[in-house]
Amino acid sequence: MDMDSFELGDLANPRCYTEPLDIGGCDPVLLRAQLRMMLLIRRAEEKIGDMLAAQKIPTPCHLGIGQEAIAVGVSEYLRPTDRVFGAHRSHAHFLALGGEVTALMAEILGRDAGCSRGMGGSMHLWGGSVGFFGSVPIVAGTVPLAVGAALAAKKDGESAVAVVYFGDGAAEEGSIHESLNLAAVWKLPVLFVCENNLFSSHMHISLRQPSNRVARYAEAHRIQAATVDGNDLVVVSRTSDDMVAAMRDGGGPRFLEVVTYRWRGHVGHREDNDVGVNRSTDLALWKRRDPIRRLVDALTVAGEWDNHAFHAMDEAVKTEVEEAWQQAETAPYPPASALLDRVYAKRH
């Protein structure tokens, strides 16, 4: 293998970046709020995983446990007037913007109270009031849509930005390259967030691309890019803050590659063996690079925190998730008329 295969270097090495985060200069109140959001996402997805295992959820769910710092960090400096798009693994993207846990759970259960009124399930989430414009499971499907949302923002002239999350696999789609080119040539305020978790379904990036660093595509399209540790909330927050601020000032598109690892399989609740990938050694190491644990450790070292406070927060979050699930489970299904009434804006 040539050197390019290892272009990410230590960022892709789970033995590195395991120490407590450097939280120097951060607001502890904000950090605790971000920690709570990461915990909420983690516990909500663990609950979904448990319910998948218990066969209470028929719809396919792609869990992003282990990747929570990315959505929380990126969302911190976004406004409800911004336009965020997701993909198949987007529970975190929806929740981090302030989407309701109950609405997510109800959606996954196909209920009318769901964020997509029970028509989308886990893979098609919508949250207009919090700026979540939609997620879909066609790989790279929303990337050109986000470019268009950025075009609309530019036409509006009100400094809103568009954000689109996608994975390293999506970078293999032609759609991405057309979109990067359009965004660059028209200087559109769109933040491309590539969650590089080194896997597309069961395929490691080394089997799919000649380099494991996806940001090289952005550079080829003359888009300013950064590649950072996606399990470091502070770094993700700061980098996306800088990028979004530059975009609001008319600086054109930005590309943020965040290196991370998903703890579960591509789809469903199991860790990996369901798709025939044995990555247990790596997974055990990556779990030590846990974005939540590293923030908790940093807060503890800084004297902002102790185990007792953490457990109190965790218990409150678990209760919130449990209540949301129970509420969702008893919510009604969409009416039969929804099958035809929601196809067009007005029924013909």
Place this chain on the structure above:
Amino acid sequence: MQSGIDMARVNYGSAIREAFVYLLDRYPKVFVIGQGLWAKWYVGNSMTDLDKFYGTERIMDSPVSELACTGAAVGASLCGYRPIVVHPRMDFMLYAMDAIVNQAAKWSHMVGGQAHPAVTIRGIINRGGEQGAQHSQALHAWFAHVPGLRVVMPATPRDARDLLISSVLCDDPVLYLDDRWLYELEEDLPPVVECPLEQEGSRVVSRGDDVTLVGAGYSAWLCREAAAALQQRSISAEVIDLRVLNPLDVSTVIQSVEKTGRLCVVDGSWSSCGLAGEVIARVSETLSPRKLLGAPVRITLPDAPAPTSGFLEKLYYPTLDTIMETVARLVIREGVHAKAVD
């Protein structure tokens, strides 16, 4: 011509341009995106100098990226804009299938009717002249197959103008498919009256008793010409222009066939799983066989890609003569004066 109404004689291509002017003048959220929009020859006379009048920010000539441009238009439509994407040949539009079929068509349904992509995708059917297999296709049936899309095919200058306006003002994704073979067709046009696309559908464009001829776009024009010529052979053909292919409403066709007992559908695309077959199927599902004086027929392309050779091209496309011969056989075989039983 009615007195008191300003009529202006325009051709089909100019009528399309009039719709653009109407929309761009009145609706600031309308913009146009596609390849060749600043060139003089990509789209005939249908968009001449629009970039000069409305500026290059509203008339956006684009990189060679059908998918990203169509997807971007879908995205902008979710933010309150009413973009029109122009594909100067629909063959190239196939690169944009994901944005059209997976995204735009399903968006409203997937998100529970809480957001609607109000995007118009103009695909031009541009064939003949030895352009060959990849510069000739009429793929309207593909899009008519997909719930969530609306598909319109104007056959007259008036529809070319008015259906484009209706398409852009509609909150759903619309495929507006115009045909370069119709660009020189002229008509006197009254002033624009906006009409919701949901209320538009198939229309009887000439009355007759012996046979029902059905088509859309250029095929509807062929049907009208055929009906006029058939009159001289004492065959009275009723012509129905489908106009809107999705959602498809064939109630006018059913009523007509109930009267004539004979059905001939013309479609400038392939037969298998196509528009003509769909129309015949719906009529057959609804009407009692006793109402029919003969088996319904369809006139379509042969099951082959478009040839380049001009000699083969003449054999490939349905012509006025093909229609007249087919209809004459249908009517004469079954007896021109026979009428359907009750």
